[in-house]
Amino acid sequence: MSYFTIYTTSRQTKIIILKQLFEEHHIDYRVLKEPKYSAVPVGFRIQVTEKHGERAKNILKNHGFLGTPEPAPDSHMLSRFWIYLSMALFLIVIISILIKLSGNL
Structure with missing residues (x-):
C-alpha cells in the first residue's frame, strides 16, 4: 500500500485528535515521528x-x-x-567573585 503525508504537526494533542477521527471514519493511516536535533519539539507526519x-x-x-x-x-x-541562561551564568560568576573577595577581607 502506498502512503502519502497529509498533515504535519509538532503538537501531540493534534495527533491524538486526528488518530481518533481517522479511526472513527475507518481511514487507514500511520504516524511517523521526525526527530529534530535541536530544542524544537519533535515533529509528526500523518500519512494516509x-x-x-x-x-x-x-x-x-x-x-x-x-x-x-x-x-x-x-x-x-x-x-x-x-539570553536567560547567559544572564544566569553571568550572575553566578559575579556572585562567586564577590564571595571570593569577601573571604579575603
Missing part, C-alpha cells in the same frame, strides 16, 4: 493511503485542520532561553 486520501482531506477540512497554517516553532522562545 491513496485510497483514503480524499476522504481524509475532507475530514481535515471539516474539523479545521486544513486551511489554517500551524504556527512555526517559536525561535523567539529559543533565543530568550539562551
Whole structure:
C-alpha cells in the first residue's frame, strides 16, 4: 500500500485528535515521528493511503485542520532561553567573585 503525508504537526494533542477521527471514519493511516536535533519539539507526519486520501482531506477540512497554517516553532522562545541562561551564568560568576573577595577581607 502506498502512503502519502497529509498533515504535519509538532503538537501531540493534534495527533491524538486526528488518530481518533481517522479511526472513527475507518481511514487507514500511520504516524511517523521526525526527530529534530535541536530544542524544537519533535515533529509528526500523518500519512494516509491513496485510497483514503480524499476522504481524509475532507475530514481535515471539516474539523479545521486544513486551511489554517500551524504556527512555526517559536525561535523567539529559543533565543530568550539562551539570553536567560547567559544572564544566569553571568550572575553566578559575579556572585562567586564577590564571595571570593569577601573571604579575603
